[in-house]
Amino acid sequence: MAFWASQSLNSLALGGLLFMLAAGFSLIFGLMRVANLAHGALFMLGAYVGLASVQAGLNFWLAALLAALAVGVVGGLIERFLLRRLQGRTLPQVLLTLGLAFIIADACLMVWGGDPMRLPPPEELRGAVRLGDLAFPRYRLFVMGASCAIGIGLWLLIERTRIGAMIRAAVDDMQMARAIGISASALFSAVFCLGAALAGLGGVLGGPILSVYPGLDADMLPLALLVVILGGAGSLLGAFIGAYLIGFVYTFGQALVPDLAYVILFLPMVAVLAIAPNGLFGRRLS
Amino acid sequence: MRRFIPFMIALGLVALLPLVSPSDFYINLASQAAIAALMALGLNILVGYAGLTSLGHAAFPGIAAYLVAWLSTRGGLGPGPAAVLAVAGTFLVAGLFGLLALRATGLGFVMITMALCQIVWGGAYRWTSLTGGDNGLSGVPRPFGDMLTPTTFLWLCLIVLAVAIIQIGRFAESPLGVALRGTRDQPRRMSALGYDVWRIRFVAWLVAASWGAVAGLLYAWYHQFVSPHMLAVTASAEVLLMVVAGGAGTLAGPLLGAALVVLLKNLASIWIDRWVMLLGATFVFIVLIMPDGLAPGLMHLRERFRKRMASPTIAPPLAGQERIDG
Amino acid sequence: MAEQALEVANLSKIFGGLPAVNGISLSIAPGERHLLLGPNGAGKTTFFNLLCGDLKPTQGSVRLFGEEIIGLPPQKRAAKGLGRTYQILTLFPQETIRRNVMIALNGLRPGKWGFWSALDNNEDLAAEADALLERVGMSDIAGRVVSQTSYGDRRRLEIALALALSPRVLLLDEPLAGLSREERVTVQRLLDTLPRETTILLIEHDMDVALAFAERVTLLHHGTLVATGSRAEIAADPRTREIYLGA
Numbered sequence: 047m048a049f050w051a052s053q054s055l056n057s058l059a060l061g062g063l064l065f066m067l068a069a070g071f072s073l074i075f076g077l078m079r080v081a082n083l084a085h086g087a088l089f090m091l092g093a094y095v096g097l098a099s100v101q102a103g104l105n106f107w108l109a110a111l112l113a114a115l116a117v118g119v120v121g122g123l124i125e126r127f128l129l130r131r132l133q134g135r136t137l138p139q140v141l142l143t144l145g146l147a148f149i150i151a152d153a154c155l156m157v158w159g160g161d162p163m164r165l166p167p168p169e170e171l172r173g174a175v176r177l178g179d180l181a182f183p184r185y186r187l188f189v190m191g192a193s194c195a196i197g198i199g200l201w202l203l204i205e206r207t208r209i210g211a212m213i214r215a216a217v218d219d220m221q222m223a224r225a226i227g228i229s230a231s232a233l234f235s236a237v238f239c240l241g242a243a244l245a246g247l248g249g250v251l252g253g254p255i256l257s258v259y260p261g262l263d264a265d266m267l268p269l270a271l272l273v274v275i276l277g278g279a280g281s282l283l284g285a286f287i288g289a290y291l292i293g294f295v296y297t298f299g300q301a302l303v304p305d306l307a308y309v310i311l312f313l314p315m316v317a318v319l320a321i322a323p324n325g326l327f328g329r330r331l332s
Numbered sequence: 333m334r335r336f337i338p339f340m341i342a343l344g345l346v347a348l349l350p351l352v353s354p355s356d357f358y359i360n361l362a363s364q365a366a367i368a369a370l371m372a373l374g375l376n377i378l379v380g381y382a383g384l385t386s387l388g389h390a391a392f393p394g395i396a397a398y399l400v401a402w403l404s405t406r407g408g409l410g411p412g413p414a415a416v417l418a419v420a421g422t423f424l425v426a427g428l429f430g431l432l433a434l435r436a437t438g439l440g441f442v443m444i445t446m447a448l449c450q451i452v453w454g455g456a457y458r459w460t461s462l463t464g465g466d467n468g469l470s471g472v473p474r475p476f477g478d479m480l481t482p483t484t485f486l487w488l489c490l491i492v493l494a495v496a497i498i499q500i501g502r503f504a505e506s507p508l509g510v511a512l513r514g515t516r517d518q519p520r521r522m523s524a525l526g527y528d529v530w531r532i533r534f535v536a537w538l539v540a541a542s543w544g545a546v547a548g549l550l551y552a553w554y555h556q557f558v559s560p561h562m563l564a565v566t567a568s569a570e571v572l573l574m575v576v577a578g579g580a581g582t583l584a585g586p587l588l589g590a591a592l593v594v595l596l597k598n599l600a601s602i603w604i605d606r607w608v609m610l611l612g613a614t615f616v617f618i619v620l621i622m623p624d625g626l627a628p629g630l631m632h633l634r635e636r637f638r639k640r641m642a643s644p645t646i647a648p649p650l651a652g653q654e655r656i657d658g
Numbered sequence: 659m660a661e662q663a664l665e666v667a668n669l670s671k672i673f674g675g676l677p678a679v680n681g682i683s684l685s686i687a688p689g690e691r692h693l694l695l696g697p698n699g700a701g702k703t704t705f706f707n708l709l710c711g712d713l714k715p716t717q718g719s720v721r722l723f724g725e726e727i728i729g730l731p732p733q734k735r736a737a738k739g740l741g742r743t744y745q746i747l748t749l750f751p752q753e754t755i756r757r758n759v760m761i762a763l764n765g766l767r768p769g770k771w772g773f774w775s776a777l778d779n780n781e782d783l784a785a786e787a788d789a790l791l792e793r794v795g796m797s798d799i800a801g802r803v804v805s806q807t808s809y810g811d812r813r814r815l816e817i818a819l820a821l822a823l824s825p826r827v828l829l830l831d832e833p834l835a836g837l838s839r840e841e842r843v844t845v846q847r848l849l850d851t852l853p854r855e856t857t858i859l860l861i862e863h864d865m866d867v868a869l870a871f872a873e874r875v876t877l878l879h880h881g882t883l884v885a886t887g888s889r890a891e892i893a894a895d896p897r898t899r900e901i902y903l904g905a
Contacts, residue, residue, distance in 0.1 A: 081439045083387075083446075131620065137385055138619045140442055141576060144387070144569055145615025152609035264565055268450035271443045279440070305461065308454020315447065316432060323435035505776040507764055514750055514761055521748040523732035524710055524741070525823065526765030 051180045053301050054294075059186035059255055061293025062193025066248030067266060068273035068285040069200060070241025076217045076280020077237050079136055080129060083143040085245050086267025087150035092117045092246025093258040094154050097165045106168035114247040120150075121242020125235050147263065155260045165253030189251055196244070197286050204282065213237065217280060269296065272311055276318045278328020287326065339497050339583070343490050350483040359482045360554075365594040366489035367550045372574035372586035373496050374543030379572065380581030381504060382536045383516030384434075384441050388449030390567035391429070392544030396422040397552035397562060398456060401469040411475035411553075419545045426541030430534050437519075446565070453563035468559030472552050480553075489550055496543055501583050503539065512536050513581075566608060570597070573611065577618050579625030588626050661724045663688040663827050663857035664709070669718030671704055671881075678704040680881040681718070686827075686874075688723075691858045693872035695892070697901060701881035702861045703745060706829050709859075710742045711735045722827060737766055741825030743816045745832040745861070749804050755815055756800040759787040762822035787822075794818045794848050810841030814848055827857045834864045842867065869893070877901065 071085045092113045099109035124146060132138045167185040174181040204210035216223040216233055224230055249262075256262065273292050277284025295314055299307035318326060346366075350359050375389040399418035403409045409417070433444045456463045463469065474480050480488070503509045514522045515529045523529050552558050561567065570593055578589025596614070600607045622629055664686040671679040679701045686692050694702045707713040709720055711732035720728050727735050750758050760783050764770040769780070778784065791797045794814050799807060804815065817833055833849065834842050846867050852858065862868040869875075875892040877884040879901050885892060892898055 075439070079439070081442055128616070128620070136439060138623055140385065140387075140439065141572075141615050142619045145612040145619065148566070148569070148608045148612025148615070150612075152606060152612065156606070156609075264450075267565075268447050271447045271450075275440075275443055275447060305459040306455070308451050308458055311454070312448075312451050315444075315451075319432050319435045319444070324440075502776070503773050505778065506773045507770050507777045507780070508773040510753070510757065510761060510777045511764070511770055513752075517750055517752070518748050520712060520732075521744070521750075521819070522765075524712075524736055525762050525819065526733050526736040527770065528731075528733050 048180055049301075052182070053297055055182050055186050055190070057294040057297040058190040058290065059293075060297055061290035062190045063248050063252045063255070064266075064269055064273050064293055065193045065286055065289035066196060066244050066251070067270045068277070068289050069197070069282060070244040071270050072274050072277070072279055072281065072285040073200075073213075073237055074241045075274065077213060078129075078234055080139050080143070081136075082238075082241070083140060083267065084124070084147040084150060085143075085241070085270060086263035086265075087147040087154075088117050088121060088242050088245040089249040089252070089266050090154060090258070090263040091120065091150055092249030093165065093253045093256075093262060094158050094249075095246070096250030096253055097163060097258050098158070100165060106166075110247060110250040113250045114243045117246025117249070118239045118243030121245075122235055122239040124242075125238035129238070130231075130234075147267070151260065151263050158258075160260055162257050162259035164257045165250070167254035185254055189255065192251060193289075196247075197282070200282055209233075209236070269311075272315060274325070276314055276325055278322075278325025281325070281327035284325055284327035336498055336501060339501075339587075340494065342587075343494055343497075347487055347490050350486065356482045359486050361594065361598060363482070363486045363489050363550075363554055364598075365591045366486070366493045367547050367554060368571070368574060368594050369587045369590035370489075370493055370496055370547035370550070371544055371571045372578070372590045373493075373500050373583075374540040374547070375571050376575045376580060376582075376586040377500065377503070377512075377536050377540040377543075379575050380585070381509060381512045381516065382533055384437060384533065384537075385572070386433070386445040386540075387442050387565070387568050387572060388429075388433075388445035388447075389540070389544060389571045390563050391445075391449040391452045392422055392426060392541045393548030393551055394449075394452060394456070394558075394563035394567070395425055396545035396548030397558045398463060398469070400549050400552050401472045401558045402462070404473050405469055405471055411473050415475070415549050418549060419542070422545035422548070423538065423542060426538055426545075430537040430541075434530060434533050434537065446568070449563060449568055450565065453560055453565075456563055457560040463560075466560060468557055470557045472556045472558065474553045474556065485554065489554075492546060492550065496546075497583065497587075500539075500543070504583065508532065508535065566611065569611065569615070573615060573618070575625075577614065577622075577625055579627030579629070582625075582627045585625050585627035592626070661688075662686060662721070663690065663723060664859070665719075665721040665724075666709075667719045667721075669705070669708055669720060670716045671701075671708055671713060672716045677881045679708060679715075682878070682881075682883045684876060684883065684886060686857060686859065688826075688857055689855050690874055691872045692860065693868050693875045693889075694859065694861045694878060695868075695875055695898070695902075696878035696884075699880075700878040702878055703831060704881070705878070706742060706831055706859075706861065709829060710740060733765075736823060736825075739823075739826035740829070741820040741823045741827070742829035743820045743831055743833060745835055747812050747816055749812060749815055749819070751805040752803065754801055754803050755796060755807065755811075756784065756787050756791065758804060758815060759790055759818055759822055760784065762819040763787060763790070766823060790818060790822060793851065794821070795844070808841075810837055810844060813837055813841070813845055817845070817848060821852075825856065827859070828852070830858060830860045830862070832861050832863065834862055834867060846871075 067085060067089050071082055074080055074082050095116050096109045096113040099112050100106060128142055129139055132142060171185045171188050174183050175187065204213055212228045212233055216228055216230060269292055273285060273288035276291060277288030291314060295310060296307060299310040346362050349362055353359050371389065371393055375386060378384045378386050396418045399421045400414045403414035403417055404411050429448050433441055433448065436444055457465060511527055512532055515532050519529045574589035574593045575586050577592060579585030597607055600610045662685045666682055666684040669679060669682045670677060682705065696702055708715050711730060715728060719726060722738055722740055727738060750761060760777060763783055763786055788797060788800060791800050796811065796814060799811060804812065813833060820828055834845055837845060849871060860868060860872060869889055873889060875889055876886040877892055877898055884897055885895050
């Protein structure tokens, strides 16, 4: 019982982190038709910036905010000065983000070295909540709640605000959106910044759980890709459900059959691609 | 067959390298480049001819190398039977992966191939009892016993590479190869003309995987060691860089790209020790500055040069008109 | 009743709640030349895409010479004798005109799976391609790469590719789109040489050419079949005028 409960909480926490990562990826994909392969590296960069800020004496929450902002700015620069030059050319854009992923990852290795480091959770979230015999780490509960809050926030942003309406219009039909006066340029920058900032925030919030190490990017990106393949690109709901699905499969896989934790990820992918090649909630991936 | 002559001359010259090389270092470098070229030629079938960008091509050499290593060390088979089984096994896995990856094209294909390769990587890394985990499998026995010196190993690689160049070169001009390019440019028209687009892509995928598997065998024999590194994202990215940097959709491009990337990687490891950074920077550079790759770029230069030479008096001889490849 | 070349029954395609093609039923006799009329957005091209298999219908049936083809992929329909052209040119731009035709000729032959001998070395196929190009009046430019030919030549090649399959039923989607007056004449001449036994379904906005070509006409509006009949009947139908002038 205790095993199942604690592993379920771990799954939910991992799912929450994956959602923060995949939501941005999926939004960017849906709007700009860019598969941002630097997303894992941005997640890791966020974790490192958060860690460095905490080590410099900043409090955890400020460090998280700072990391999200910093990574958002990096994302904005990438969009404005590099991706934009290749607008509409899908393949070169993918290669560019891949190249940037390597550069960012190696730069992190250069600056922060190769040893794994642990980002301590904030004081007020240490320890566990007791429920009868079961103990739930507070921090993981928080991460789960935070990801749900972010999910609801994003949903409100997209469904209930003016900018959200513009995003939806542009995802549906770019030309039509341009015709009614939506500035694609500003929208692209805004969404790319937002997606990058979410990845950066995810990195900081993930730090206390996953710890921070070189290769964190390469561990997280494929999971995010799986989330998007399962949930369907461009769908917030798809990212949410996909993230928790992968969170559960991976966490329980690691606990029950550690040797095959990765190989098990193959199963949901086979199942979904067999039934719905565009993902559970997606439009065409191509 | 005439268009293969320049390639064969080039390979012949590389085969003579042991005569002038002061140490085994350069001979081994040439072997590495030949193995890399084999992978790049295979991937080019997908990227260049089929228009399907795979970011998981390392899966095929990786699976084949692991299989041959496992079968010939723990499995107790001789290198020959192990090699045959390894290629057959890779072929089967490739068939399964193809069923999944070819559900999509474009970016979906990129994402699925990348995820598939990462799953294989995870398996190699985690399934320690079978794969040795991060330590990999070492002591892979080579075929042909004592006959394989650095020099003869290079020759073996070059012979295999020559076969690949001829097979893929002929494939590219064959009805199936032309149809494959047709599915890249006009998939709807191709099916309206009676072609089964999916099946053509699947065949191309299997051909690419098979050459990847052969490269994996040579890789395992060359290093006598396999580890999860050969399945990492960087490994797939390196092969893709060879294709894109050299020029996708040409026969000479992947060869040129492979030579270049292997050279760059070795030089980088000597001087700056920041290969991943350099790899990333090269991607950014190629995409922004030279999107068509080296081979087409050089061809344009050659055309321009020839035009300047030819214009005043006589037309160039017909043989000279032959292009490296279309 | 004799077997129809094309028998469409209650064919519909609904995109996100909006019917693009709405319950169309239509019979076309063998050898008939049939014109589809209707303003932009009437669902004509969607109708073609349903016939050739690029789109899956929401409901309905299509019989080609008595045989149900809904559910078959496009390449199987091509094998059963259904050919088509596209309103937006759909050619192989980096290949020569001859090679374009050779690719098309090969589509229904087992030789298309050959992976060793060069396509260009197949002399029988090249000769056949040249014969077809002769027929459409393009022999003189057979060796030219498509991207270096004129728009009018490409329009004719678009038709030639469909002809390479010797289709029993041919769907022509605006074969004159974007052509100048002189170019129209060459394509019109090509249309006149099409074999009489080929059943042809045509979408075309150039009324002079289209009405001279077609014997029967169907009028579509908002995805629905408004009227179908002989050339004279449709021309006299007040709804034709209303839809065209009102739109």
